[in-house]
Structures are given as structure tokens and as C-alpha cells.
Amino acid sequence: MLHFTHVKVIYLYLLLAICTNSQDSTAIKVPEYHRLPPLREQAAIQDAWRDQRISNIPHILQKYGVDAWLMSQKEYAEDTVFWSLKRATQFSARRRTTQLFFANATEPIKPVYTWIDNTPEVWESLLDVLETQDPKTIAVNVDAEVAFSSGMHAGEYGKIKNRLGRKWNERLVSEPMIAVECIGTMVKDRLPWYRKLQETAWAIIEEGFSERVITPGETTTEDVEWWMRSKIQELNYTTWFQPSVSILDGRDPFENLTTSDQMTTINFGHVLHVDFGVTAMGLNTDTQHLAYVLYPGEDESDIPQGLLNGLKNANRVQDIVKSNMKVGVSGNEILKACLKQMESEGISGRVYSHPIGDWGHSAGTLIGMFNLQDDVPVLGDLPLLHNTYYSVELYAQYFVPERNATMTFYLEEDIYWIGEEEGWDWVYGQQKEFHLVKPPLSDLFRVQGL
Known part of the structure; x- marks a missing residue:
């Protein structure tokens, strides 16, 4: 028999669920999957890019x-x-x-x-x-x-x-x-397909970080990683590194974890992080995004404000890095300018951005490394090139009152060079909102044992 308290809770969550569903019609455009062309057509496209590149030698x-x-x-x-x-x-x-x-x-x-x-x-x-x-x-x-x-x-x-x-x-x-x-140097004709690859990467993350894949209390971070690998294979793409999904709880998601640590169960209220890339047609992407696991009946307005502020802080660092990337300037000089501006704005974090394209970590100057925030020997001294792609990779730290903890917000997006006046822009977009896992009301019954 249901206790009165259970009935009351269920009633309130039903009301919230109705309100949540009514807001879905105004949601932003969901990224779409892009299927690759037939192999023969791919070869013709890639060879045309190759010919353009050779003509530049x-x-x-x-x-x-x-x-x-x-x-x-x-x-x-x-x-x-x-x-x-x-x-x-x-x-x-x-x-x-x-x-x-x-x-x-x-x-x-x-x-x-x-x-x-x-x-x-x-x-x-x-x-x-x-x-x-x-x-x-x-x-x-x-x-x-x-x-x-x-x-x-x-x-x-x-x-x-x-x-x-x-x-x-x-x-x-x-x-x-x-x-x-x-x-x-990326030939201009590559950009339309690079956008499609990047949107596909976003689409895989969007679906992977959703209730279609994640059941709180049951799904592990490793489950999501292998779902992403399977999705890549289903699309006839490949990848240049194993997807890494983690729960942001103060630990470094990039450290070497044991198998038992990797089998972390995802639950309500968790902040999720993914480091993910796809490979196709001689191109590679690199993306780090964040997600939040709602409680049944909640919507985006229920995300703790401290988490929203933390994401916004990381977005600000992305913009700082992009604005300081001046062609001809060395990566070490750009790193120094970024860290100085972050300090002046009261932002704590690190910058470790790298070229991308033919390789995941491709040819060009490095703008910091995770463990090198003063300068990067040799590679950091190379000049920044134009007509290239970069992964703006970084993190920002922010004290989240609701968690009574300083949390680290990791982000990464790919950018491309437009021109001398326009500078750089995002290949597909910039994550400014958490991906949301919206568990159905039945998950509440399951968790409460009803």
C-alpha cells in the first residue's frame, strides 16, 4: 500500500513533469547525425583536398x-x-x-x-x-x-x-x-565536412548523455563509453581515442583509474563529463562536454546555480583563449596572455589547447599543456599558423555553494580560422548549456521501491 507521503510526492512530480514537457517545444535545435558518403565518393573528395594541399607546397x-x-x-x-x-x-x-x-x-x-x-x-x-x-x-x-x-x-x-x-x-x-x-594547413573545401563531423560528435554526446542511454542507479560511466564506441561504429566512423566518461566529484577525470573506479554508477544530481572525438575522411574532432542528471520531474531551472555559474566561467575562458590566438604569435606567448587575463578577471583554471585535423593532436604550436602552465619547450615556441583548426581545451574552477566544494569544469571545442579580420570561430558551436538526462517518473518509483 502506498503511504500518503509517497502519493504526495508522486502528485508533485507529475505536475512538474507536465510543466517540463510543455517547455520541450522551445528547446534549442538538437544536433543531427551525418552519414558518410559512399567510399568511392569519399575517395574523390579526399583526393581533391590532397591535390589542393600539394599545390600549396x-x-x-x-x-x-x-x-x-x-x-x-x-x-x-x-x-x-x-x-x-x-x-x-x-x-x-x-x-x-x-x-x-x-x-x-x-x-x-x-x-x-x-x-x-x-x-x-x-x-x-x-x-x-x-x-x-x-x-x-x-x-x-x-x-x-x-x-x-x-x-x-x-x-x-x-x-x-x-x-x-x-x-x-x-x-x-x-x-x-x-x-x-x-x-x-587546412584547405577551405574541408570545412563543410569538418562541420558535419563535429555536429555528429555533438549528436553522439547529446544522445549518450540522455535518458535514452542512461538509467540513474543502473548505468555506469563505462556503459556510456562503450555505447559511444558502438554508435561510432554504427555510423561507419572511427575514433582516435577511447571515449572517457566520468562523474565530476573533485577527482581528475584524466588520471589513471582502476577498473573498479571506471565502473562508476551514474545517479540523480550527478555532473557528467565526456572527452570524445570522431574520425572520418582523414579528419579528427576533439570535444569535452558536461551534462547534469535531473531528478524525475525536474527541468533545467532546477540545476544548482553554482553549476550554471561554473559552466559560464569555463565558457569565459574559452572566449579568452580564442580572442588571444593571434597568428604569428607563439603558443607560449598566447598562453601567458590568456593566464594573465584570467587572473585579472578572477578566474582560476588551466589552458592546454592544441592543433587538430589530420591528427587528433596535430601539427602546430601548443598553447600550454595540462602539466605545463609556464611554457611548453620547443612546441610552444612555434608560431601560430592561419588556415588551421584548433581544439580549445581547458578547465575553469568555481566554488559551488550547493555542493560546498570548488569544482572543475572541463570544456573543449574545435575552432577554425576565418581570416585576418574575423579571426577564429567555432566549427559547430560552443556548449553554453548542460546536456540534460531527464529520467522518467517511473525511475522515482524504482528508486523508492514502489
Whole structure:
């Protein structure tokens, strides 16, 4: 038999549920899933992007005062840059794949040469072209610090030096910004599809952080992670890292947790965090969002004000970072400007933003790292490039009176370069409201054992 108190509670929640449902018609547009085109069409799209990127290489070489750029690799020992310049139907380098690019090719020399060979003839052909064009400097990817510029394997480098001889060895140089800018520059035609990937990532998060997936008191954070992985597979996408779902309770969600810690059960009133990305068509996204698990019958007006203020604080840090990202300025200088402005506005937090695109953590300068908030050696000293994508990744701390605790609000969104006057903008959007898990009234009965 139902106790009078139970009846009263149920009645009140029914009224609240009715009010909540009446407000749903004014909800903001829900992000949509985007299906990928057929594989053949994808390949044509990606190859068009590749051709645009290759056409920009002479300009990059001219910018850094280098006459030629030489890459060479064997199957399964590819140079990092290979993956940004290959055709969509290439799954690895074949035999020995050697590529030579010129800054100012003159007839009869072409601006781009590619040899796929496993005989000594490749070196004879390479030497013939070099003798004809006579480049004074030839860049090779052997930098000791920048990963994207150090892709030539030691054995291949030794082979090249042995085959080219002293004359050409003296002209080999390392210029790390060539590979960085080649990989980091996003051709304009990529943006429409990058938006679709980003919206798809939002859509997966939106559904994953909802009552369609989460049953408070039963669903674990690991359940949601694997639901997201399954959804990615269902859409024929993939990902570059395992989704990470956590309950924000004062612990660092990125620390190495044990299996038992990962099996954390989600419940009413929890603040959820996800770090998530999708991969398709040679592009990667990176997103961190927050959600709130309502009690049955509640709506967004019932979210504690302290949590809303914390999210708003993190949004402010996002805007600070975006506004301080000046092309040509180093990541370390941008980091210093961001932290100074945060301090002046009374905001405590950290900034650790990175380039994205061909790789999840792609080529370009780093604006802080999670554990490096003074400066980032080498990578933080690189200049910020235009025509690239960035993940604005950070956190802000805020004291939440309703929890009597200082909580950390983690956010991450991808941005793209518009132009000199406009600067940067969000690829899809900026999370300004919590995703909401809205349990049905039946969950109240279940929890109360009715």
C-alpha cells in the first residue's frame, strides 16, 4: 500500500513533469547525425583536398627559403607527412616511395616527383632531376624535436646520404616548419565536412548523455563509453581515442583509474563529463562536454546555480583563449596572455589547447599543456599558423555553494580560422548549456521501491 507521503510526492512530480514537457517545444535545435558518403565518393573528395594541399607546397617552401623538399620511405616505415599527402586508396607506402617537391620548378622540371621503386634506378632518376634543377637547399624531415618533422627513418636517411654523395649531402637541411605547415594547413573545401563531423560528435554526446542511454542507479560511466564506441561504429566512423566518461566529484577525470573506479554508477544530481572525438575522411574532432542528471520531474531551472555559474566561467575562458590566438604569435606567448587575463578577471583554471585535423593532436604550436602552465619547450615556441583548426581545451574552477566544494569544469571545442579580420570561430558551436538526462517518473518509483 502506498503511504500518503509517497502519493504526495508522486502528485508533485507529475505536475512538474507536465510543466517540463510543455517547455520541450522551445528547446534549442538538437544536433543531427551525418552519414558518410559512399567510399568511392569519399575517395574523390579526399583526393581533391590532397591535390589542393600539394599545390600549396611550393608556397610553403618559398616562405621558409628552401629550394626543394625530399621525402623517402619504405612500406610500413612511412614518414609522418606521408599520411597527409597520400591518395585515399593508398594504405601504406609501396616498395620505396620517394617524393621530391620544388619551390620554383623550371621547365622541363615538374614541381612534384614521385618514384615507387625497389631498384637502384630510383637514385639514378633522383640524381638526374637534382642535377637539372640544381637546388641549393633540400629539406629532409630529420628534426630532433618536432614529431611531424622527424618522420624520415634513420636507415632511410643513411641510405639517401650514401646514394646522393657529398655534393648533395652538403645541401640537405632541416626546416621543421615545412612539415608543420604542410600538415597544419587546412584547405577551405574541408570545412563543410569538418562541420558535419563535429555536429555528429555533438549528436553522439547529446544522445549518450540522455535518458535514452542512461538509467540513474543502473548505468555506469563505462556503459556510456562503450555505447559511444558502438554508435561510432554504427555510423561507419572511427575514433582516435577511447571515449572517457566520468562523474565530476573533485577527482581528475584524466588520471589513471582502476577498473573498479571506471565502473562508476551514474545517479540523480550527478555532473557528467565526456572527452570524445570522431574520425572520418582523414579528419579528427576533439570535444569535452558536461551534462547534469535531473531528478524525475525536474527541468533545467532546477540545476544548482553554482553549476550554471561554473559552466559560464569555463565558457569565459574559452572566449579568452580564442580572442588571444593571434597568428604569428607563439603558443607560449598566447598562453601567458590568456593566464594573465584570467587572473585579472578572477578566474582560476588551466589552458592546454592544441592543433587538430589530420591528427587528433596535430601539427602546430601548443598553447600550454595540462602539466605545463609556464611554457611548453620547443612546441610552444612555434608560431601560430592561419588556415588551421584548433581544439580549445581547458578547465575553469568555481566554488559551488550547493555542493560546498570548488569544482572543475572541463570544456573543449574545435575552432577554425576565418581570416585576418574575423579571426577564429567555432566549427559547430560552443556548449553554453548542460546536456540534460531527464529520467522518467517511473525511475522515482524504482528508486523508492514502489
